Amino acid sequence: xxTLVLILSLLLGSIGLGLPIAFALAAVSIGALMFTGADxxxxxxRLYEGTNSFxxxxxxxxILAGTIMNHGGISTRxxxxxxxxxxxMRGGLAAVNVVTSMFFAGMSGTSMSDTAAxxxxxxxxxxxxxxxxxFTAAITASSSTIGVIIPPSVPMVILxxxxxxSTGALFAAGIISGLLLGLGLIFVxxxxxxxxxxxxxxxxxxxxxxxxxxxxxxxxxxPLIVLGGILGGIFTPTEASGIAxxxxxxxxxxxxxxxxxxxxxxxxxxxxxLTGAVMLVTATAHVLGxxxxxxxxxxxxxxxxxxxxxxxxxxxxxxxAFLIVVxxxxxxxxxxxxxxxxxxxxxQLVGIDPLQFAMVVMICWGIGQQTPPVGxxxxxxxxxxxxxxxxxxxxxxxxxxxxxxxxALVILLPEWIVLSMPRWLGL
Amino acid sequence: MxxxxxxxxxxxxxxxxxxxxxxxxVFRYILQSSLPWSYEVLLGLMVYLTFFSGYVAxxxxxxxxxxxxxxxxxxxxxxxxxxxxQLVVIGVSLVMVIWGTEQTINYSDRFSLMLNIPQPVFYxxxxxxxxxxxxxxxxxxxxxxxxxxxxxxxxSPERQEGEQV
Numbered sequence: 353x354x355t356l357v358l359i360l361s362l363l364l365g366s367i368g369l370g371l372p373i374a375f376a377l378a379a380v381s382i383g384a385l386m387f388t389g390a391d392x393x394x395x396x397x398r399l400y401e402g403t404n405s406f407x408x409x410x411x412x413x414x415i416l417a418g419t420i421m422n423h424g425g426i427s428t429r430x431x432x433x434x435x436x437x438x439x440x441m442r443g444g445l446a447a448v449n450v451v452t453s454m455f456f457a458g459m460s461g462t463s464m465s466d467t468a469a470x471x472x473x474x475x476x477x478x479x480x481x482x483x484x485x486x487f488t489a490a491i492t493a494s495s496s497t498i499g500v501i502i503p504p505s506v507p508m509v510i511l512x513x514x515x516x517x518s519t520g521a522l523f524a525a526g527i528i529s530g531l532l533l534g535l536g537l538i539f540v541x542x543x544x545x546x547x548x549x550x551x552x553x554x555x556x557x558x559x560x561x562x563x564x565x566x567x568x569x570x571x572x573x574x575p576l577i578v579l580g581g582i583l584g585g586i587f588t589p590t591e592a593s594g595i596a597x598x599x600x601x602x603x604x605x606x607x608x609x610x611x612x613x614x615x616x617x618x619x620x621x622x623x624x625x626l627t628g629a630v631m632l633v634t635a636t637a638h639v640l641g642x643x644x645x646x647x648x649x650x651x652x653x654x655x656x657x658x659x660x661x662x663x664x665x666x667x668x669x670x671x672x673a674f675l676i677v678v679x680x681x682x683x684x685x686x687x688x689x690x691x692x693x694x695x696x697x698x699x700q701l702v703g704i705d706p707l708q709f710a711m712v713v714m715i716c717w718g719i720g721q722q723t724p725p726v727g728x729x730x731x732x733x734x735x736x737x738x739x740x741x742x743x744x745x746x747x748x749x750x751x752x753x754x755x756x757x758x759x760a761l762v763i764l765l766p767e768w769i770v771l772s773m774p775r776w777l778g779l
Numbered sequence: 780m781x782x783x784x785x786x787x788x789x790x791x792x793x794x795x796x797x798x799x800x801x802x803x804x805v806f807r808y809i810l811q812s813s814l815p816w817s818y819e820v821l822l823g824l825m826v827y828l829t830f831f832s833g834y835v836a837x838x839x840x841x842x843x844x845x846x847x848x849x850x851x852x853x854x855x856x857x858x859x860x861x862x863x864x865q866l867v868v869i870g871v872s873l874v875m876v877i878w879g880t881e882q883t884i885n886y887s888d889r890f891s892l893m894l895n896i897p898q899p900v901f902y903x904x905x906x907x908x909x910x911x912x913x914x915x916x917x918x919x920x921x922x923x924x925x926x927x928x929x930x931x932x933x934x935s936p937e938r939q940e941g942e943q944v
Contacts, residue, residue: 366864366867367844367845368845368848369848369849369860369864370844370845370846370848370849370850370860370861370864370934371844371864371867371868372837372842372843372844372864372868373842373843373844373845374833374842374843375842375864375867375868375871376867378871378874379867379870379871382870382871382874392874392877392878393878393881393882393885395874395878396874396875396878396879396881396882396902396905397882399875399905400826400882400901400902400905403825403826403829403830404822404825404826404901405822405825406818406821406822408825409796409800409821409822409825412793412796412825412828413796413797413800416793416797587804590800591800591803591804591807593800594797594800594801594804595801595804597797597801598797598801617790620789620790620793620794621786621789621790621793623793624789624790624792624793624828624832624835625786625789625832625835625836625839625841626836626841627793627828627829627832628789628828628829628830628831628832628833628834628835628836628841629832629833629836629841629842629843630843631825631828631829631832631833632829632830632833632836632842633843634829635829635830635833636871682845683843683845685843686843725847725848726845726847
């Protein structure tokens with residue numbers, strides 16, 4: 353137990369003091385392994401094995417697909433279509449914001465490209481139409497969380513590869529929670545808008561809906577291919593990510609002509625560097641995972657669970673609380689890699705489905721993005737909307753409440769919310 | 780200039796992943812045959828992309844890190860934390876170099892299953908990236924010390940976190 357506390361505080365302390373996460377995970381593991389006299393070549397082996405994995409190939413490809421969509425002018429068309437669909441509601445632009453994020457989430461694998469792309473266009477528009485900057489930033493930040501939960505999702509690819517479960521099944525498991533989250537955010541945004549008398553946009557017309565649909569159709573086909581292919585069992589997630597890239601390039605370069613070759617090259621460089629940053633964390637996380645196993649640190653969670661007869665629900669509640677506390681101070685990927693190896697053995701003991709466990713981690717990741725001092729989505733939106741982070745957080749509370757409700761549903765009703773989709777699809 | 784070359788290599792690795800993945804799909808679904816070598820090449824590319832781009836990310840300061848706290852410390856404290864952090868990065872890289880080289884040499888008589896590529900080709904990127912990271916860290920330290928003498932903080936307050944997933 354003391355070893356565990358020591359290791360956790362070293363991890364939190366060094367990351368909090370600005371040590372890059374990848375190196376913090378590696379350094380603490382190396383220190384602990386050296387102390388116990390383990391052979392250091394295991395470190396290199398784990399680093400290698402942490403990257404040498406076929407499912408993880410989807411990480412660079414989904415990142416690239418997201419970057420291309422971001423630069424390829426696809427977001428504006430999606431937004432126009434969303435506006436034709438839900439803009440006529442009271443607080444129409446708030447709903448448009450959420451719906452666009454949902455479309456986006458179905459194509460790109462990353463939530464940050466989503467926040468930047470949707471926020472960059474939506475936030476100025478909403479402020480101009482009289483929405484308060486804090487509310488605008490809050491709904492943009494919270495709706496970007498959907499990007500983690502609606503597949504395809506890079507965090508899901510990484511977690512599934514780490515846990516050794518099927519990426520496709522985890523994607524399927526995220527669909528219902530993602531839709532519930534989206535609808536919940538729209539509903540809360542609508543209530544706030546009615547109370548504050550925010551404007552509605554132009555009324556729904558069939559003609560506007562069709563014309564904006566036609567303009568967005570080539571982009572909307574993408575989630576159909578990607579998700580349909582994966583969930584229908586036609587493509588592996590890695591193949592689907594490759595198709596997403598090629599399709600994205602064709603759309604941006606040929607159909608919309610919104611991307612030059614020079615910009616495309618920049619997309620490749622940008623995504624390669626981001627891949628390096630993300631994958632190095634994934635690689636060093638394997639060293640940390642080995643250290644946890646080698647030192648039997650998960651016993652600290654395992655023992656009370658086996659003695660006190662912790663039920664699955666109680667264990668998941670503790671897990672979620674732990675994730676949210678750690679996620680407040682760390683970013684999602686570090687939170688995931690520190691907490692998952694600690695709790696995984698105990699959840700297996702109690703018989704929790706790995707998909708349910710993974711979904712709890714994903715939703716807590718989303719909540720962690722919303723909470724200062726470290727919340728990536730918050731910072732991006734606060735820069736665009738020019739409001740300080742605390743005021744956004746205050747306006748964000750009702751939206752965060754929606755996430756907690758979805759989290760509770762995932763914990764309490766796994767059969768319906770999490771497992772029904774993968775079972776129905778036979779994944 | 781060097782940065783341009785490194786960026787180009789990153790883009791080529793990325794393009795390699797895209798092209799070969801696409802090729803396997805075309806072969807599997809359209810030509811109804813398979814590319815048996817693609818699996819090994821893709822995994823190799825993935826390892827190279829991780830460690831080489833990981834090095835480039837270090838050059839560009841793109842690694843995921845949280846500097847909201849350190850950014851608020853006084854200049855001297857920031858500098859001290861910065862140097863300690865760089866030292867830790869160098870330590871990790873040193874492990875990559877020493878034991879990575881050992882691993883590469885140990886596997887020198889092993890070959891990959893399909894293409895008969897010697898295993899060291901795959902492993903070598905780890906010690907190489909480690910060595911490059913050490914050089915880069917030392918260069919950054921010199922730069923930071925020079926900046927420190929002119930009163931510049933190593934963690935600038937306007938820079939938030941690195942881009943995240």
